[in-house]
Amino acid sequence: MSRVNENPSLCVLVTAIGSFSADRVIRELHDAGIRVIGCDIYPRQWIANSSLVDVFYHVALAHSKEYEIQLREIIQEEHVDYIFPLTDIEVDVLNGLRGTLESVVCISGADTIRVCRDKWKTFQILVPKFEKYLIPTRLLSNIKIDGLEYPVICKPINGRSSSGLFIAHNVRDFQYYRSTITDGDRYCVQPKIEGTVVTVDIVRSEWNDECVAIPRREFLRTPNGAGVSVEIFQNDILCELAKNIASELNINGCVNFEFIETPSHEYRFLECNPRFSGGISFSCIAGYNFVMNHLKCFLHESIDSQPRTRDMFIVKKYNEYVMD
Known part of the structure; x- marks a missing residue:
């Protein structure tokens, strides 16, 4: 465990802070004056973002009993108000623990998570209304x-x-x-549908159905599917489609949808990842704070309205940090 500062107000636990989305999530929460606790399965010296959080914890694998014990200890010790899980496996685990924790788990409802984490169930739910957009x-x-x-x-x-x-x-x-x-x-x-992967970052408030979507084409991706060279672009039809799918799935908070854009510029829905995308920073740079609007969905506050972004190319690069 390492401490940077003590700045009480709201306190958010961000999991898997070695993941692609963590840097932006931590920075946006801090900019809002929120105290951020971070955890990861790797030790502090291996995780550059451990130097950004107020407190860091080295934890066990998410599917282990030890992880659950550690999580409850962190929540009690740090007075955690909200939890932002950043990986699918933690979404799965925390979906099963919600209601038994003293903190609010900031993910969509339990049934929605179960559907979104099952590609066959997702297809069955969506096919009656969206068959022409599905594979x-x-x-x-x-x-x-x-x-x-x-x-x-x-x-x-x-x-x-x-x-x-x-x-x-x-x-x-x-x-x-x-x-x-x-x-x-x-x-x-x-x-197998040929085309370009398009990721749509989307945030929806379950309690009032407000929704915002920003799409991007992903030209270079890591082997795990995280975009590193992308193009933010305007497409009102695609955004409306994404919003309608989010409503059908009853999404709450920020998730990401993946589509294939065919050479004829038709869109085929691939899947919903019920968490921040690895490239959430791209959409924040484009002009919308998905991190804080995600939190607003669980505070029952109105989210910011849809921005009019401009088309732009954004690329990710890596930096080196001396940890000790």
Whole structure:
């Protein structure tokens, strides 16, 4: 544990502060005069953002019992008001713990999280109203090889950061990959759609249905799917589509949607990540404070209105820090 300063008002615990979104989240909270506690599975000396938070804790893996014990101790010791989980696995764990913690977990409702963390459930919920914007999706267990058009993408229904995803370019690929999977109900299959990944950062207030969306094209991405070279652009139709999907899923707070933009500029919805995107800083630079408006959703305050952003290219770079 390391302490930087004591600045009581609201206190927010930010998890996984070594993740891509953490720097912007911490800085925006601090700029608002909020005390920030940070934790991560790696030690302080390995995490540059540990020098930004008021207090840092080294914690166990999120799915362990030790993590839950540590989390409760941190909440009590630091008088944490709100928790911002930054990774999917922590969203899953905290979704199960909400209501048993003294702090408010700042994520969408329990049912919404369960749907968004299951690609098959998401497809089933959205297909009645948004079928033309969805990629046709089937469970692997229901697939017949005869007549399947390649290439296809197979991925876990609860996967994250492209983990477990594979592309079958022909029947031999598909047969091999399918032979390695024991539960076909846990994998979904989709045609591979060529195009550019578009991420839409979106914040929606559940209690009054206010909603803001900012899209970006992602040209260079890390192997885990985080954009590092992007273009902020205006598209009212896409923003309206994202807002309607957010309403259908009953999103509360800030999440990100991923789409594929085809060469003919049609959009196909990929998934909802029910947390800050790794590139949330891009949207903040573009002119909207998603971090503080996320918090407003849980304070039951009106969020700021949709800004008129300008088109721009933004790139991310890495810096070096001496920690000790």
